[in-house]
Amino acid sequence: LSLDLSSTPVRLRALGVVLACAAIVAAVVMVSAIDSRDSAARAVATRSGRLMVQAERLYAVLSDADAAADATLMTSGIASRERYLAAIQTASARIGVLTRATSGASRAGAAVSAVAAALPLYNGWVETATSNYSQGFPLGAAYYVWGASGVMRGQLLPAAQRLYAIEAENLAGDYRSGTSAGAVVAFAVFGVLLFVVFAAAQVLLARWMHRVFNVPMVIGTAVVLAVVTLGLVGVITEQDALGSAQRDGSDSVQLLSAARILALREQGDESLALIASGSGTQYLADFAAVSRDLGSVHGSGLLGGAWTLAKRSGSTAGIERISDDFSRYDTIHAHLLADEQAGQWQNADVLAVGPNAPEAVRADNLNTELVQQINAAQSRFSRHAASASSALAGFGLAIPLLIAAGTLLGLAGLRQRIKEYR
Amino acid sequence: MTRYTRRAAFVAALTALAAALGGCGAISDQALRTSLHALAVRVSSTTATTTSGAPPRCDPTASLKPSSPPAAPGHMPAGSFMRAIQRRGYLIAGVNESYLLFSFFDPSSGKIEGFEIDLLHQIAKAIFGTWHNKIEFEEVTVPQRLPFVQQGKVDIVADAVTMTCARWRNVDFSSTYYDGGVRVMVPASSNARQLSDLAHQRVCATTGSVPLEMIARSPYKLIPYGVPQGIYCLVALEQGKVAGIVSDDSLLIGSAMQVHNVKILPFSVADAPYGMAISKNHPGFVRFVNAVLERTRRDGTWASIYHRWLGPYSSGPTPPPPKPHYS
Numbered sequence: 224l225s226l227d228l229s230s231t232p233v234r235l236r237a238l239g240v241v242l243a244c245a246a247i248v249a250a251v252v253m254v255s256a257i258d259s260r261d262s263a264a265r266a267v268a269t270r271s272g273r274l275m276v277q278a279e280r281l282y283a284v285l286s287d288a289d290a291a292a293d294a295t296l297m298t299s300g301i302a303s304r305e306r307y308l309a310a311i312q313t314a315s316a317r318i319g320v321l322t323r324a325t326s327g328a329s330r331a332g333a334a335v336s337a338v339a340a341a342l343p344l345y346n347g348w349v350e351t352a353t354s355n356y357s358q359g360f361p362l363g364a365a366y367y368v369w370g371a372s373g374v375m376r377g378q379l380l381p382a383a384q385r386l387y388a389i390e391a392e393n394l395a396g397d398y399r400s401g402t403s404a405g406a407v408v409a410f411a412v413f414g415v416l417l418f419v420v421f422a423a424a425q426v427l428l429a430r431w432m433h434r435v436f437n438v439p440m441v442i443g444t445a446v447v448l449a450v451v452t453l454g455l456v457g458v459i460t461e462q463d464a465l466g467s468a469q470r471d472g473s474d475s476v477q478l479l480s481a482a483r484i485l486a487l488r489e490q491g492d493e494s495l496a497l498i499a500s501g502s503g504t505q506y507l508a509d510f511a512a513v514s515r516d517l518g519s520v521h522g523s524g525l526l527g528g529a530w531t532l533a534k535r536s537g538s539t540a541g542i543e544r545i546s547d548d549f550s551r552y553d554t555i556h557a558h559l560l561a562d563e564q565a566g567q568w569q570n571a572d573v574l575a576v577g578p579n580a581p582e583a584v585r586a587d588n589l590n591t592e593l594v595q596q597i598n599a600a601q602s603r604f605s606r607h608a609a610s611a612s613s614a615l616a617g618f619g620l621a622i623p624l625l626i627a628a629g630t631l632l633g634l635a636g637l638r639q640r641i642k643e644y645r
Numbered sequence: 646m647t648r649y650t651r652r653a654a655f656v657a658a659l660t661a662l663a664a665a666l667g668g669c670g671a672i673s674d675q676a677l678r679t680s681l682h683a684l685a686v687r688v689s690s691t692t693a694t695t696t697s698g699a700p701p702r703c704d705p706t707a708s709l710k711p712s713s714p715p716a717a718p719g720h721m722p723a724g725s726f727m728r729a730i731q732r733r734g735y736l737i738a739g740v741n742e743s744y745l746l747f748s749f750f751d752p753s754s755g756k757i758e759g760f761e762i763d764l765l766h767q768i769a770k771a772i773f774g775t776w777h778n779k780i781e782f783e784e785v786t787v788p789q790r791l792p793f794v795q796q797g798k799v800d801i802v803a804d805a806v807t808m809t810c811a812r813w814r815n816v817d818f819s820s821t822y823y824d825g826g827v828r829v830m831v832p833a834s835s836n837a838r839q840l841s842d843l844a845h846q847r848v849c850a851t852t853g854s855v856p857l858e859m860i861a862r863s864p865y866k867l868i869p870y871g872v873p874q875g876i877y878c879l880v881a882l883e884q885g886k887v888a889g890i891v892s893d894d895s896l897l898i899g900s901a902m903q904v905h906n907v908k909i910l911p912f913s914v915a916d917a918p919y920g921m922a923i924s925k926n927h928p929g930f931v932r933f934v935n936a937v938l939e940r941t942r943r944d945g946t947w948a949s950i951y952h953r954w955l956g957p958y959s960s961g962p963t964p965p966p967p968k969p970h971y972s
Contacts (some may be wrong), residue, residue: 355903356752370880388681395677474676481680516683529678 231431232644238424238553239637242265246630249417250623257454261615263401264461268608271394274324274331276601278387279480281317281338283590285383286487289375292349293368294583296356296367304353311346321386331389337382345374372495384484391477401465401611407458414451417626421447421633422592432640439636446629450622453633457615465610470602471536471592476597478529482545483593485513485525490586493556496563497575507560514553520546536603541596548589555582651926703810706918708820709928711936718774726927727772730800735778736769739785739799743876745899746954747805757782760954761803764822764921764938767946768801771937786873788853791816794922801934802922805893817927819934820922820969822947823895826913827856830890830897832882833906837889840914841865846888849878856891859915879904893917898958901952918967935969942966 227233288310294303318339325332348370355366400406421444428437492510518524520539526546533539554576559582562571575582674968721727730736740757742750746814762782769776783799790802794816806823831837844865850857852871859876860869870887872878878890879900891898897909923931941947947966956963 268803366880370884373884384684390685391677391681395674469673477680481683484684485686512686516686525680525683528676532676568713 227579232641235637235641238427239634240530242420242633242637243630244423245417245420246305246626247576250417250626252413253410253450253454253490253626254622256406256413256460257615257618259403259406260401260458261612261619262399264465264608264611264615266397267394267401267465267468268605268612270324271390271397272604272608273362273392274321275387275473276476276597277317277321277324278383278390279484279597281314281321282380282383282387282484283487283594284314284317284520285375285379286337286484286491288314289347289372289491290494292352292367292371293491293498295353296498307349311342314342331386331393334382334386334389338379338386341374341382345379346372348374350477363634367498372491377489380488386633387480387484394473398465398469402462407455407462410454410458414454416449418444418447418451421629424633424637427574428564428640437636439632439639441636443629443632443636446625446632450625450629454608454618457618460517461611461614464607464614466603466606468542468611470532472600472607475529475532475600476604476632478525478532478598479593479600482517482525483597485517486549486586486589486593487515489517489552493559493582494577497559497571507563510556514624519550541592541599545589545592545596548585548592552582552585552589555585608638649905660707680869681942703813704972705808705810705813705818706821706920706969707970708818708935709931710971711820711939712929712932713936713939715771715933715936715940718771721772725933726800726930727933731772736765736772736780737783737798737800738765738780739783739790739802739804740765741786741804741874742782742784743874744805744896745902746958747899748803749899750961760823760950761805763950763953764941764947765801767941768934768937773834779842787851787875788873791922794924795858797924797926800923800930805895805917805919806922807893807917808920809855812922815925816922817925817931818922819931820938820971821918821920821967822938823919824964824967825893825895825917825919827859827891827915827917828894828913829888829910830882830892830900830907831888833908835888835908837910839910840867841892843867843889847886849881849887849890850892851875851878855915855917856893860891876900878907879907882907895919895955898955935971939969942969 226578228237288307291303291307291310295307321335322332322339325335327333327336348366349625352366421440425437425440425444428440429435459519489510492506492513496504496506496510516524518527520526520543526542526549530539530542530546533542559571559574562574574580657688716722716725716727721731740748740761742748742757744759744761746759748757748761750756751758765780766776769779771777783793785793785799785802785804786903787804790804790806792811793799794802803822805823806812806818807825808821812818829837829840830841831843842861844867847868847870848860849872850860851872852873854875855872857869860867870878870881872881875892875896878887878892881887882890883904890900891914892900894909894913901907901909921934923934938947941950948963951966953961
């Protein structure tokens with residue numbers, strides 16, 4: 224095959240082939256760049272962001288079940304018993320949702336199955352402990368501390384926390400691919416190159432044919448320019464929305480979720496120290512370590528971080544209420560600790576156990592406030608994430624169609640000229 | 646403008662565009678890192694511990710001669726420790742709340758009851774004339790109980806403390822109030838007939854207790870598994886974490902009441918004479934307590950208390966009270 228490029232019709236046909244090939248290559252690259260952004264934004268909005276919160280809620284309901292089991296043993300309360308049963312039911316439902324949402328082969332799936340496998344074991348220990356305790360056997364408490372609580376703290380909570388960490392990291396990964404510079408640069412470079420090819424074709428046409436404009440080619444070039452501009456605007460909108468979703472939403476969700484997990488752990492430590500009456504020094508040590516990690520509003524730690532974030536997004540009132548609740552809780556904890564060290568277990572029990580005990584009331588306030596703030600941050604996150612995922616909606620179809628239309632217009636312009644040689 | 650500068654300008658424009666795009670909505674992992682780091686907080690848990698060093702030799706059951714007879718209730722001799730207790734208005738006794746039959750919290754009555762509690766009632770009655778509301782019970786753990794006596798946090802500890810020569814160096818003991826033996830509990834399905842059958846397996850006892858030391862020193866290469874309260878051994882046994890429990894028969898009898906599928910091997914590994922621990926600063930109080938115990942032995946109170954708590958669970962008739970030794 225030999226091309227006689229001195230012949231104008233051959234040159235025109237060759238130009239058409241170049242144009243079509245450039246359009247196909249550019250369309251493929253641009254669509255895949257847009258698609259990777261779009262699917263990452265969608266994953267943030269509908270998958271990783273939600274699963275992270277689901278994992279945190281699973282952790283919370285497991286802790287709640289444990290707190291209720293503990294209260295049932297220490298007060299023989301029917302209300303606590305009902306709360307325990309309800310929490311176990313909710314936990315099972317959440318495990319069901321998470322099992323369907325995660326693949327069994329993934330790390331997240333493995334964490335969910337670990338929780339699913341250990342929950343009946345835990346429940347068995349609690350039932351044995353409860354029946355022993357109701358017969359007046361001190362062994363009931365030991366069953367709870369060593370059996371049930373061993374499973375809760377040794378298997379259930381670590382697996383739920385692992386799930387939370389995996390989903391939080393997945394979210395970070397989705398953020399990264401949703402804002403990756405590679406995709407946007409590829410889109411811009413190939414878009415601009417396609418535009419340059421079209422513009423060059425126009426210039427060559429003008430030179431060869433001695434006419435300034437070829438109307439279909441000009442329109443085709445304009446369409447390509449429009450596609451590039453539209454795509455970039457879409458990508459910038461998506462990226463901006465994802466950034467807001469993180470800064471105004473999920474960052475706070477993460478810090479507050481971690482704070483809630485640690486607050487629940489503190490409350491568990493407190494109960495175990497009480498029920499172990501003096502042989503629970505490791506729980507008190509854990510309480511102290513957890514408390515350090517929580518930090519304070521004007522210092523470091525989770526609360527410090529959450530306060531800085533809240534200040535950036537406007538109101539710090541919620542975080543300050545949480546911090547107040549924490550310090551009130553800590554004050555009661557200090558009294559309790561003094562009672563425990565003096566061997567005044569019954570005084571300590573009065574402070575901590577039962578629906579109206581001061582420490583239980585504080586813990587409830589704290590948990591409610593944390594949940595409210597997490598939900599508020601989560602709804603900010605959802606709003607931004609939704610606009611990020613809708614920013615590129617339909618682009619996967621519109622971009623190839625528009626490029627095809629522009630290319631067809633360009634080819635039509637060339638065809639007009641080729642016809643003139645027949 | 647030459648072609649090259651134009652090309653350079655084009656590249657520069659693209660770079661600037663990419664930089665602008667990268668800059669807006671930048672993603673930072675800071676919150677993620679902070680939260681995951683905070684969640685990674687961990688505290689090491691307690692594990693089995695043993696003590697070392699050969700125990701000194703002595704007669705661990707030899708206590709101080711009783712003051713006979715004890716002073717009249719409500720009229721404790723001036724300057725005595727009993728007088729101080731009388732003035733305070735109550736006796737502070739360190740006990741265990743989960744020691745079935747000996748001292749345990751009964752949730753139905755809301756009170757601490759048991760063999761040891763009834764003996765403490767006798768001591769309170771000897772000081773105040775009545776024991777009602779005259780004892781403040783402090784829950785103590787095995788590692789705490791003797792230090793609490795030394796530090797004066799409690800007046801007396803009755804918590805199945807085996808009298809040993811090593812312990813005599815830190816506290817004084819009353820005369821023997823219960824003659825226990827150290828025995829071995831295994832699952833009912835176990836083939837073990839003697840301690841040596843548990844060689845190279847984990848065997849549970851309370852941290853800081855005589856049985857745990859015996860496990861550690863035994864020639865059968867038992868692996869000691871220490872827990873903060875004896876009752877946790879039962880849970881460890883049921884979880885299959887340990888092959889057996891070495892403990893005082895008194896505790897094992899109470900344990901066997903609460904669980905099925907266990908058996909107590911029919912031999913004693915060692916004697917376990919129980920005495921009430923009292924500070925070395927109060928020899929007068931030791932003599933007073935011994936006088937009270939002497940009376941309970943003689944007037945049948947000891948036998949009726951034994952019968953009330955341990956009678957239903959011991960084979961044969963109520964044994965005679967343990968013979969006191971005095972140095």
